[in-house]
Amino acid sequence: MRDKWSQHTTAAAGGVIAAGAALSIGYLVAAVTGGPWPVDAVGVQVIDWAPGPVKDFAVRELGTADRPLLRLGICVVLALVAAAAGVVGRRRPPVAIGIAFLLGLTGLVFAGFGRSAATGVERLLPAIATLVAAVVAMALVVRARTPQAEQPDGFDRRRFLLTVSALAVVGTGAFATTRIATFGTGEAARAKVRVPRPADAARPVPAGAQVDVPGVSRFVTPNSKFYRVDTLLEVPRIDPADWELRIHGMVGKELRLSLADLLDRRLIERDITLTCVSNEVGGPYVGNARWIGVPVADVLAEAGVRNGADAVKSTSIDGLTIGTPLSALTDGRDAIFAVAMNGEPLPFDHGFPVRMVVPGLYGYVSATKWIVDFEVTRFQDFSAYWTDRGWAVEAPIKTASRIDVPKGFATVKAGPAIAAGVAWAQHRGIAKVEVRVDDGPWQPAVLAAEDTIDTWRQWRFRWTATPGTHKLTVRATDADGNVQTAAPAPPRPNGSSGLHNTVVMVE
Ligand SMILES: Nc1nc2c(c(=O)[nH]1)N[C@H]1C(S)=C(S)[C@@H](COP(=O)(O)O)O[C@H]1N2
Ligand SMILES: [Mo]
Numbered sequence: 001m002r003d004k005w006s007q008h009t010t011a012a013a014g015g016v017i018a019a020g021a022a023l024s025i026g027y028l029v030a031a032v033t034g035g036p037w038p039v040d041a042v043g044v045q046v047i048d049w050a051p052g053p054v055k056d057f058a059v060r061e062l063g064t065a066d067r068p069l070l071r072l073g074i075c076v077v078l079a080l081v082a083a084a085a086g087v088v089g090r091r092r093p094p095v096a097i098g099i100a101f102l103l104g105l106t107g108l109v110f111a112g113f114g115r116s117a118a119t120g121v122e123r124l125l126p127a128i129a130t131l132v133a134a135v136v137a138m139a140l141v142v143r144a145r146t147p148q149a150e151q152p153d154g155f156d157r158r159r160f161l162l163t164v165s166a167l168a169v170v171g172t173g174a175f176a177t178t179r180i181a182t183f184g185t186g187e188a189a190r191a192k193v194r195v196p197r198p199a200d201a202a203r204p205v206p207a208g209a210q211v212d213v214p215g216v217s218r219f220v221t222p223n224s225k226f227y228r229v230d231t232l233l234e235v236p237r238i239d240p241a242d243w244e245l246r247i248h249g250m251v252g253k254e255l256r257l258s259l260a261d262l263l264d265r266r267l268i269e270r271d272i273t274l275t276c277v278s279n280e281v282g283g284p285y286v287g288n289a290r291w292i293g294v295p296v297a298d299v300l301a302e303a304g305v306r307n308g309a310d311a312v313k314s315t316s317i318d319g320l321t322i323g324t325p326l327s328a329l330t331d332g333r334d335a336i337f338a339v340a341m342n343g344e345p346l347p348f349d350h351g352f353p354v355r356m357v358v359p360g361l362y363g364y365v366s367a368t369k370w371i372v373d374f375e376v377t378r379f380q381d382f383s384a385y386w387t388d389r390g391w392a393v394e395a396p397i398k399t400a401s402r403i404d405v406p407k408g409f410a411t412v413k414a415g416p417a418i419a420a421g422v423a424w425a426q427h428r429g430i431a432k433v434e435v436r437v438d439d440g441p442w443q444p445a446v447l448a449a450e451d452t453i454d455t456w457r458q459w460r461f462r463w464t465a466t467p468g469t470h471k472l473t474v475r476a477t478d479a480d481g482n483v484q485t486a487a488p489a490p491p492r493p494n495g496s497s498g499l500h501n502t503v504v505m506v507e
Contacts, residue, residue, distance in 0.1 A: 007154065008087050011145050015086020015096065016079050017164045018137035021171035022104070023078070026130030028174040031182050035122040036114070038107025038130050039078075040233040043070045044318075045114045047231050052390040052492050059278040059285075064228050071233060078103065082138075089142035090155075100138035104131025115319035117236055117370075137167050186237030190352055193240060193259070193345040198267040198292050205271065205290075208449030211458045213420040215405040219451070219458065220271075221287035223347050229276050229285065229363060231385070232318050236370045240353045245337070249313075249375035252304030259353045262337060265294045270334045270359075273424055273456045275397050277362040277386075278491045282402050282500035286424060288455050290343070291357050293336030296329045305330075305376055313382050314356060315373035322368045323384035324358060325394055326376065333359050333427055334454065337371070359454035360427030362395045362495060392494035399425040399484045401433055401459075401476035401500060408502045417465040417506075419445075422456045425478035429453030432477040435461040438470055445474070453479065465506040473501040 023039060030037040036044070047070070050058070058066040081103060089096025104127070111127035144163040148155050210219040218225075240259040247255040269292045276285035305326070312324045329335045335358040338346065346352040351369030358366035364386040379393060387393050401423035406412055423430045429450065434442040448458035463472075475484045488498035 007090075010160065011086045011090045012083035013086070014141040014145050014160065014164050015082040015084070015089065015138065017167050017171070018086070018100065018141045019078055019082035019103070019134060021137045021167040021174075022100070022130050022134035023075070024171040024174040024178075025133040026107070026126045028178045029129040030126035031178045033118070033122040033125045035118040035124065035126045036111050036116045037234075038104075038111055038127045039071055039074050041107060041110040041114045041116065041127065042074050043067075043233045044116070044231070045110050046070060046074070048115060055389065056278060056491060059229065059276075060280060060283075067233050085138060086141060086145070089138065090145055090147060093139070093142040093146065096142045097135055097138050100134040101131065104134040107131065117317040117319070140167070186239060186348065186352075189239045189241065190345055190348070193339075193353065194263075195292055195340045195345060196263060196267060198269040200266070200268040202269040202271055202290060205451050206449040209451045209458065211420050211448045211460045213405055213418055213460055215407070216420045216458060217404055217422055219288060220342060221289060223289070223342050223344070223350065226287040226289065226341075226350065227276065227285045228349050229278065230369060231320055235348050236317050237348050238317060238353055238370060243353055243372070245354060245371060245374060247299060247303050247374045247376075249377045250306040250309040251300075251376050252306065253302070255299065255303050257299070259339070262294050262339060262354065266298060267292050267339075268295055268334060268336065270336065271451050271455045272334070272357050272359050273426055273454065274357070274363055274367060275400075275424065275426070277364050277391060277395055277495045279400075279496060280491060281400070281488070281496050281498045282502075283496075286400075286402075286422075286456065289341050291336060291338040292340035293338035293354075293357065296335040296337060296356070296358075297332075299337070299374075300330060300376070303376070309376045309378060311377055311379040311382075313375045313377050313384065314368040314371050315375075316351075316368050316370040317372050318370065320368075321382070321384040322356075322365060323379065323382065323387060323393060324356070324361065324366050325379075328358055328361055328366070335359070335366075360396055362397055364391060365393075365395045390492055395494045397424065397426045398495045398497050399423075399428070399430075399476050399478045399482060400497075401474045401484060403472060403474050403500055403502045406472075406502060406504050409505065410502075411505045411507060412465050414465050414467050414506050417463055418460060419463065419472050419474075419502075420458065420460040421474060421500075422458050423474075423476035424456035425476065425482075426454050426456075428482075429479035430457040430476055431479045431481070433457075433459040433461075434475050434477075435463070436473045436475075437463055442475070465504075467506050469503060469505055471501050471503050473499050475499050
């Protein structure tokens with residue numbers, strides 16, 4: 001008879017393979033029905049339950065890499081439990097099957113109650129399939145692994161190997177089929193969208209908006225490089241044929257608009273810089289794009305806003321809510337239902353088919369991606385996703401500036417040197433940028449041409465580098481005359497503040 005350890009290993013492997021097969025079947029059913037894969041249902045709940053500081057950490061340290069890690073983490077926990085079930089199941093099969101049932105049930109509960117794009121039974125079907133598959137697979141595995149004194153290995157090795165191989169084939173097959181079949185889902189529908197030439201086009205970006213210093217951010221952020229913040233594990237790939245935007249609440253007339261309806265309306269094209277409230281001083285969560293969209297104010301005017309309303313609660317297809325001051329949508333700034341980003345329909349990651357973009361407000365209070373519902377209401381009557389988690393209800397973007405060049409701890413040659421970067425104060429505009437070397441006086445940087453007050457603005461600064469270690473610090477002043485505050489604040493509750501600096505070695 002083999003030693004005890006290898007007895008346990010085979011039994012544990014059996015449990016893991018049973019769980020893997022069940023999850024793969026659930027994955028397939030999720031793809032077919034559009035319901036949430038139970039792993040993602042749990043993951044979204046983990047995201048929603050994560051306390052603010054954990055979220056801050058995830059956004060800061062992991063960015064969008066937190067999602068594969070979250071999935072992996074959930075699968076590792078599942079694998080450990082399933083392995084234990086396999087081991088226990090050698091002597092007590094009903095316990096192993098019970099564990100499989102409970103794991104499946106957990107997935108079902110999360111799928112049923114969590115935030116999800118799916119409605120109706122579709123949201124439960126993948127979890128139900130996973131549960132049934134888990135129970136059946138675990139039963140097969142533990143039965144095949146039952147100790148049998150008369151067998152040389154202590155169990156029917158041949159039958160066990162056949163069972164786990166069959167499950168492994170089914171699992172891998174279901175997973176691979178799903179990956180292949182869903183590859184490129186929605187691309188065709190997105191490729192068919194033709195965004196008309198906007199009635200009100202943006203003027204070309206002024207040639208001088210981009211400073212000619214290598215290493216500075218590109219003035220227009222390419223879509224593939226644009227930062228991304230959202231709260232789901234699988235980016236929605238909405239078919240415009242199934243999509244509509246409902247405008248309702250404190251309005252005279254409820255509207256339901258299809259993508260075609262929006263594209264038929266007056267379109268405007270604008271350069272607008274988005275910023276995330278989670279951006280740390282000097283951080284990367286800011287990007288500038290050329291958007292095309294329908295003015296929100298036009299739609300509101302048609303719907304007719306009733307007296308007393310002061311807010312809009314918008315909801316994305318996955319159930320995330322965002323609260324925006326009505327005033328920011330009606331005060332003349334270019335708040336839009338955006339349909340295009342940098343010359344193409346919105347990328348899936350950035351909200352296809354339609355998202356909101358509002359100059360001057362952090363994304364979490366304005367930039368709803370995959371928007372499906374737009375309710376005119378009052379702040380006192382609802383609370384939104386992020387404000388439920390400790391962020392401020394209203395959040396205009398704070399004046400900020402960043403040094404892109406030189407990078408921190410870069411080595412710089414002594415003599416004439418250059419620093420450059422970006423500054424932003426959306427919808428107020430940047431009036432001045434100053435740089436200070438060590439504790440010296442504030443000196444004006446040269447501002448690049450302004451595109452609009454809704455975009456960031458680049459700057460460059462010449463200085464004479466003397467040997468040693470030096471610290472460059474930047475600060476901006478907005479067009480209202482407010483100097484960027486040096487007082488440090490963390491991103492929560494309403495955006496980071498403080499001055500960005502970079503330390504360089506001059507030789
Ligand atoms: N549906 C949805 N929309 C969302 C979010 C989200 O999590 N879900 N995040 C918001 C936040 S916090 C920001 S900063 C912007 C980011 O937009 P981007 O990912 O296109 O850069 O989207 C906003 N819109
Ligand atoms: Mo954000």
